[in-house]
Amino acid sequence: MKTTQLIWLISIINSLFIIPACSAQNPSESLLEDILEDLSVNNDINNPVNTLNWENELEELSNRLQEPVNLNTATREQLEQFPFLSDIQIEHLLAYIYIHGQMKTIYELQLVEEMDKQTIRYLLPFVCIKAINNEPAFRWKSLLKSAAKYGKNEVLTRTDIPFYKRKGYEHTYLGASVYNSVKYSFRYSDRLYAGVVAEKDAGEPFGALHNRYGYDYYSFYLLLKNCGRFKALAVGNYRLSFGQGLVISTDYLMGKTIYASSFNSRSSGIKKHSSTDEYNYFRGVAATIALSKDWDITGFYSHRSLDGVITDEAITSIHKTGLHRSQKEVDKKNLFTMQLTGGHVSYQHNRIHLGITGIYYLFNRPYEPELTGYSKYNLHGNNFYNLGIDYAYRWRRFSFQGETAIGKQGWASLNRLQYSPIQNTQIMLIHRFYSYDYWAMFAHSFGEGSTTQNEQGYYLGLETSPFAYWKFFASFDLFSFPWKRYRVSKSSRGTDGLFQATFTPRANLSMDLRYRYKQKERDLTGSKETLTLPIFHHQLRYRLNYSLGDVLSSRTTLDYNHFHSQDRAADKGYQVTQMISSRLPWTRLFADVQGSYFSTDSYDSRTYASEKGLLYTFYTPSFQGHGFRCSIRLRYELNKHWLFITKFGETVYLDRNEIGSGNDLIRGNKKADIQMQLRIKF
Secondary structure, eight states: OOHHHHHHHHHHHHHTTSOSSGGGOOOOTTHHHHHHHHHTTTOOTTOGGGGSOSHHHHHHHHHHHHSOEETTTOOHHHHTTOTTSOHHHHHHHHHHHHHHOSOSSGGGGGGSTTOOHHHHHHHGGGEEOOOOOOOOOOOHHHHHHHHHHHOEEEEEEEEEEESSOBTHHHHTOOSOSOEEEEEEEEEETTTEEEEEEEEEOTTOOSSSGGGTTSOSEEEEEEEEEEETTEEEEEEEEEEEEOTTSSSOBOSOOOOSOSOGGGGOOOOOEEEEOOSSOSSSOEEEEEEEEESSSSEEEEEEEEEEEEEEEEETTEEEEEEOSOOOOSHHHHTTTTOEEEEEEEEEEEEEETTEEEEEEEEEEEEEEEEOOOOOGGGTTSOOEEEEEEEEEEEEEEETTEEEEEEEEEESSOEEEEEEEEEOSSTTEEEEEEEEEEOTTOOOTTOOOSSSSSSSSSEEEEEEEEEEOOSTTEEEEEEEEEEEESSOBTTBOSOEEEEEEEEEEEEEEETTEEEEEEEEEEEEEEEOTTSTTSOEEEEEEEEEEEEEEEEETTTEEEEEEEEEEEEEETTSOOEEEEEEEEEEEEEOTTSSEEEEEEEEEEEESSSTTOEEOOBOOSTTOOBOOEEOSEEEEEEEEEEEESSSSEEEEEEEEEEEESSOSEESOGGGOEESSEEEEEEEEEEEEO
16 A cells, blocks of 8 residues: 555544544643653752753643644744654654645654654644645734734742741741742744743742842743744843753753653754743843844843852852842842853754854953862853854764864863664764863753763663563763862762663553662762762662543652662662542542652662642652652643642651751651642633
């Protein structure tokens, strides 16, 4: 049977059971947490590179649930926003539509080369099939008229109330312990975004003292996309990412995951900043203009105030938390300014991509932190620059991309080679070199450390599905640090290995077994930096997932950690976690209940358990000691306009009478809180 005939046969069969329109799909937004849970399963939660605010990414993917991408008109840039799609899969999908014409049904994805069942399952809620209509030439007047008529508004407010009292509220913190944020956003298709964000962290005053205008943090953004020659135009707060992130990137990075596709770094360019993250953004104006079909040029300027400490007219430290709870923290607020300007030029033609990124930033006073020990070669001065060249090339089953950058000090380079020898098999090789004196304030890229500095390494990963129902992933990372690091008083090296097997006999049943081994070096406690010994960390996890559609789903997780250093007794950690989700019969009420029991010998053998949270949030607390954690999440959809979510959580420790230290000290062994969120669409 010819391919065209097969496509038509599939179309006819599926047309009997589905409505060929985007509205036919109405997946639960909890799917977003499931996807990010899988993609980030191997991330180091304590690594700042891997914990950039998830809020922006979750919000953008959530918008796709409401307005799926039409595959018949999808661009490469639109498909690249999905982290579970590899470059090779995107290439085959675009080629399929080019060769065979418009898709008739979403189930034609099964005919696209390299598309496996897991990827299709992830992709289905975010895409749809529509016939292509001839779109008239862009007009600003038509855009504004259509936006006023068809634009969508959303108001989202969140309140967190703790049922415990920290020591800081006795004499130090200036405000109430309640957290509150309000977000208003307007969106028209993929072309116009605008919004305002306001936030008050727990402990910050509201409408008093230094916050006499209400909230502690305000943010405004306006973003236009694909408006004539303007591919993007941002005013207010925005984010930037180019190349491999060696010059500039404020996007979330997946780090070391169990999916080879998530290692593909995409030059996302200009994006709106709509989250409550108070550090990883720019404030000013940025624009990308299409000079021709193959050439784009981007320019940006930012001017904003930052928190820190000033001593003798010099900046001695920069604070990134955004917290202003005590007078000491308030005294650090907006003490200096930073101006930033730069640009990016890119060329994209068929399989070839080339780009040049330049950035120059200037403080209004010199930045002179204390440079001793492992921080000897860190950034200092009052003006800096970075210049990078990024490149990519795809040829058949090979994909290569990389970036090389220089700064006022040092240089950095990252290169990736991906090869798919057969369908459903991918091999990834990544080499990175970040010199010990490379300065790049807003760079974030792949690595073991938290910065693009003082690291070298080779990473090899393999993902394959050789048998029906089975999927395997294995990786090995060999890395070294030429200069000292925190708690390491000399150059050091280490290894990181991972193996995971996933078995999916049915669509509603899956299980996986994962083992991870990491070896690094650390100064022996009490040796006064005279003795450095290797440390070894073994992690084992088993997970079982079962579901009955939207009616009921269950997830059982068993964790074991084994941590030891040379000539010392091992520290062990155990955790058992059970999660049950259900839609209550004949209602619009969804419930998620989760319980965990943990027992660990130390902080080094701590465990993690991800929980379903509020919209656009991803919560993965860590536990050490002995105790249990329980949480209940209720999600009620009155109609398409009103949504209410509330979550109660409590952690009980069985081995202590106090939790935390300093101003965060809680007198007692229990920590409970409730979170509430209301969303209104109109």
